[in-house]
Amino acid sequence: MIDEYLTLQQLAAYSKVSVRQLRKYLALPPGLALPCYRYGRNRLVVRRSEFDTWFSQYRQRGKSVLARVLRDLGLHPAQVPNTRKPLANVGRAAPAAPLQADERMR
Numbered sequence: 001m002i003d004e005y006l007t008l009q010q011l012a013a014y015s016k017v018s019v020r021q022l023r024k025y026l027a028l029p030p031g032l033a034l035p036c037y038r039y040g041r042n043r044l045v046v047r048r049s050e051f052d053t054w055f056s057q058y059r060q061r062g063k064s065v066l067a068r069v070l071r072d073l074g075l076h077p078a079q080v081p082n083t084r085k086p087l088a089n090v091g092r093a094a095p096a097a098p099l100q101a102d103e104r105m106r
Contacts, residue, residue, distance in 0.1 A: 005037065005045040015051065022046075 012019045025034040026044075035050045070076070 003047055003049045005047055006051070007045055011046050011048075011051060014048070015055065 006014060008019045008022050011017075011022060015022075022034065026036055027033065034046065034054055036044050036046045038044050
């Protein structure tokens, strides 16, 4: 298979990523940015294989951002206790407090 060069519109169709988001990837700092080739004044193409390699580095499973932050803090994600409380009463109104005897007479 020939490694083809794709315009941003072709790359957007191939990757299902919008042209706007691809432009954001191109504007990242060097070393993080999507590799591309510029020719002419405003012409830009991306090699399909380079995009696939670049994009695969962002593959994630689960809540990796949280796990990375925990590791940065010196904690192991599996050892952190689950302190999350159930959200059973979300969306329900709190019951009204009963009136006191002096409030009923008013």
